[in-house]
Amino acid sequence: MKKEQMKIIAKNILAEDTVEMVLENTYISQHAVPGQFLHVQVASKTLRRPISIADCNREKQTITIIFKRNGQGTKELASYPVGNELDVLGPIGNGFSIEQNAKTVLLVGGGIGVPPLYYLAKSLKEKGITVRCVLGFQTKKNVFYEAEFTQLGETTIVTNDGSYGEKGFVTDVLDNVGVYDCYYSCGPIVMLKALTTTLDGKKGYISLEERMGCGVGACFACVLPTKDGNSYKKICKDGPVFSVGEVSL
Structure with missing residues (x-):
């Protein structure tokens, strides 16, 4: 981990109040692994904002982050223009352990817990591991990165209200995903509790928000x-x- 300046080189709105930023930095892009996060300084706030790493491109020296505008700090961060530089600590934390003998894995993400699973999915596929994904969102207008995950493996979208994909929660569709060796998940605590209870006895890893x-x-x-x-x-x-x-x- 180092304290670095990261330049915003692209910014997009992916879904309702959901922002994607592509940041440029040599050190962090060369050292980040799936599951780690950045601690981003916002000018008006004393405490930094932890934001998961959604993607990493070592050749282009970029890191992609995805976050929701759900508070004063993230709204301010979302307002920063392309070209602005961010004061960042990173990469921070222990990432996902990739099971060396796994042939097929299940990824289960909920809401803003989805982003770190994308970098993981890419890394797994590069190792020849088959990926199956279940992604849960509140409504259709909250869904993002469906096409990106679908390119990496079979992907099921679930919405609480049934406005898109399957209706219900991620745990409601687990019987339909087939056989897998282990699972990885990131999302709200309530989702992780339900998931680990449903998959009791299965080998897995969870990332906490x-x-x-x-x-x-x-x-x-x-x-x-x-x-x-x-x-x-x-x-x-x-x-x-x-x-x-x-x-x-």
Whole structure:
């Protein structure tokens, strides 16, 4: 992890209040792995904003981030023009562990938990691993990156209200995805609880979305108890990715 300046070279609106930014930086683009995040400074805020890495292009030296405009800080970040430079700490955290013997894996994302799974899906496919994806959103107007995931593997879209794709929650369609060796998931805690309960006994990894303070493990603002209750894990430093059963949700 280093403190770096990252230049905004592209910005797009993907869905309702959902912004994609492509950032240019040599160091971070060469070191980022799937599952890590950036800690972005917003001018009017004391605390940085943690944002998952959605994609990385080492040749072009770019990092793509996707975030929702759901607070004052992210709204300000979304207002920054192309050409602006961001003060960033990164890449931060432990990424996804790729199972070396896996032939087929399932990716399950919910809402803004979808972005880090895209970089993971690309990395898995490059290793010859078959990817199947289940992506959950609230409504049709919240859906993004469907085409991008479909290029990488069989993809099922689920919306809470049934306005697009399958109706319901990601756990409602798991019986239809076929056989897989392990799963990876990122999304709200309530989704991860339901998913790990439904897939009890399956090998998997989950990435947690939590509010963070310092982002480097010093402030203890994002701790979770371990499953055995004997200690705590810091999401920013020990995670954000954990093996299923490692922490208590």
